[in-house]
Amino acid sequence: MNETTEYRSPRDSDGHGTHTASIAAGRYVFPASTFGYAHGVAAGMAPKARLAAYKVCWNAGCYDSDILAAFDAAVSDGVDVISLSVGGVVVPYHLDAIAIGSFGAVDRGVFVSASAGNGGPGGLSVTNVAPWVTTVGAGTIDRDFPADVKLGNGKVISGVSLYGGPGLASGKMYPIVYAGSGGGGDGYSGSLCLEGSLDPKFVEGKIVLCDRGINSRAAKGEVVKMAGGVGMILANGVFDGEGLVADCHVLPATAVGASGGDEIRKYVSAAAKSKSSPPAATIVFKGTRVNVRPAPVVSAFSARGPNPESPEILKPDIIAPGLNILAAWPDKIGPSGIPSDKRKIEFNILSGTSMACPHVSGLAALLKAAHPEWSPAAIRSALMTTAYTVDNRGETMLDESTGNVSTVLDFGAGHVHPQKAMDPGLIYDITSFNYMDFLCNSNYTLSNIQVVTRRSADCSGAKRAGHAGNLNYPSLSVVFQQYGKHQMSAHFIRTVTNVGDANSVYKVTIRPPGETLVTVQPEKLVFRRVGQKLNFLVRVETTAVKLAPGATSLRSGSIIWSDGKHTATSPVVVTMQQPL
Structure with missing residues (x-):
């Protein structure tokens, strides 16, 4: 470690830990804001919880030995919850320290x-996919920070x-x-506003349009500022999938979408050829806007399924607020994250599944x-079965990256609903032995299972669940x-525990995936006491579809148990794969 830039303790030297910790358990603070943005009362989700911090990441990276040591220390210290805003590549579980x-x-x-990771919006990008971990993707909230570009031709481009x-x-x-287009050096490095790529004679006193990529968003602003830009x-790229993320820039700056960037480029190019009306623009900062619709929207950067390691387990599990989140910030670190930024703030606004x-x-x-x-597992079940999938317009949540309706691969069971999660009615519980059965049915060897579970495994039992999806x-x-099969079928066995009212009757509603028959037996669950467990069988039948070699087709639906007071919803996902 470098003791001039980081601390040999859990103390935070880059702001990430402070920010995430206060989201989880920050006390009530008023007034709170970032440069006046998002002004109001700030509080974490559990303001009266006690925090224990364990450092697993350093400037040089996050080491497996530190991750494992932190888990063991936290468990030994008696914590109830571990929050891990860290991720990496997906590998088999016995090779994955997390x-x-x-x-x-x-x-x-x-x-x-x-955290599910920020590798979206592409598929198979989700990380931290083990079924015993609750994997969280990111959504927007109904608040944003508009900063629009006004062009010389009168057009206004939305930005943040x-x-x-x-x-x-x-x-x-x-x-x-x-x-x-003439910023000095080659056009590629100039367009990305890399260090040393801009000619001061070209940008001095001007607003500079930069493309997203390679260096950080705020670092690009520093490059422009150092070259004399005002x-x-x-501009986001067409394929970067980042969406619009607000930043504490070091000069007047805003971020626009890919289409907005294209329009500005076309305007600059056309106006540059006109001697009477050379290209001109300004940035209009509009502060904080609330009651934004639609919201929530699945953030473009939020990592998506399917689960690369265990396709029988839908990941991410749920989404939570992760775009432009206000939380605490250490005063020795500039809000932009750039070393030269010496501004001091108590709160910063960041985005990522780390915040969700x-x-x-x-x-x-x-x-x-x-x-x-x-x-x-009961806590995760309560969060998942009570999650919602509609936005504040009453329609299915959208995907920020496309503007289209999002899917279960984007949001899992949906967006968390804190109040409903407190009283879910039914829960799907899982024991450590159930997870061991899952590993057996996922074809892990006994030695590999022992690496994960730290106990001897036996995969020969007659009561083996049969397939990994039966977890x-x-x-x-x-x-x-x-x-080449025409008809295909599968079954799931599930056990629900009554945590609602003692005498309750749950009836099932089936919303099958397209062109799929889903049956549930029994169709009614009669509970006589709290804590009682009942089983049901779900059978899924479908017909092969025409697909190109290597292609897949996904359909989704749900099964919903309700007693008139509680509603427990489970996504049902059917994936068809055509082998190469």
């Missing part, structure tokens, strides 16, 4: 939530920013240039306090390989 460490924690009754310094002169239009417009994860962690702490007898998970996922 999967190994989290199994040990869950085995001791500790709930573990982890958290810039908090002196703004551009009101009513004044500034010359605008595209950094990729402002920056950051502690929302669920804090909520899990509240659930554990209300239901101390609940297992980690008592709150979602149901089946993958059919189409080897």
Whole structure:
């Protein structure tokens, strides 16, 4: 470690840990804001919870030995919840330090939530996919920070920013240039506004349009500022999937979408050829906007399924607020994250599944306090079966990256609903032995299972569940390989525990995936006491579809148990694969 830039202790040296910890358990603070943005009362999800911090990441990276040691230390210290806003590549569970460490924690009754990763919007990008971990994706909230670009031709391009310094002169239009068309050096590095790529003679006194990529968003603004630019417009690329993320820029700057960037480039190119009306623009900062519709929307960066390691387990499990989240910030670190940024703030606004994860962690702490007898799987079940999939317009949540309707591969069971999770009615519980059965049925060797579980395994038992999808998970996922078969079927066995009213009758509603027959037996569950467990069988039948070699087709639906007071919803996902 470098003791000039980081601390040999859990103390935070880059802001990430402070931010995520306060989202989970920050106390009430008023007034709170970032340069006046998002002004109001700030509080974590569980404001009265106690925090224990364990450092697993350093400037040089996050080491498996530190991750495993932190899990063991946290469990030994008696924590109830572990929040892990860390991720990596997906590997088999016996090679995954997070999967190994989290199994040990869950085995001791500790709930573990982890970020799904920021690799979206592409498929198979989700990380932290072990079924004993609650995997959290990111959604938006109904608040944003508009900072629009006004062009010389009168057109207005929507953007977002958290810039908090002196703004551009009101009513004044500034010359605008595209950094990729003469900014010095090659056009590629100029367009990305890399260090040393801009010619001061080209950008001085002007607003500079930069393309997203390679260096950080805020670092591009620093490059423009050092070259003498008065402002920056950051344009997302068509394929970067990042969506619009607000930043605390070091100069007047805003981020616009891919289509907005294209329009600005076309305007700059056309106006540059006109001697009478050279290209000009300004940035109009509009502060904080609330009651945004639609919301929530699945954030473009949020990692997506299917689960690369265990397709029978739907991941991410749920989504939670992860875009433009206000939380605490250490005063020795500039809000932009750039070393040269010496501004001091108490709160910063950041985006990522790192921010979504502690929302669920804090909520899990509240659930554990209300239901101390609940297992980690019970808590996850309550969060999943009560989650919602509609936005504030009453329509299915959208995907920020496409503007289209999102799917279960984007949001899992849906967006967490704290109040409903407190009283879910039914839960799907899972024991450590159930997870061991899952590993057996996933064709892990006995030695590999022992690495994960730290105990001897026996995969020969007559009561083996039969297939990996029979893990008592709150979602149901089946993958059919189409080897010329016309009719295909699968079944799931699930056990629900009554945690609602003593005498209650749950009836099932089936919303089958398209062109799929789903039957549930029995169709009614009659409970006589709290804590009673009842089983049901789900059968899924479908017909092979025409697919190109190597192609897949996904369909989704749900089964819903309701007693008139409680509603427990489970996604049903059917994936058809055509082998190569």
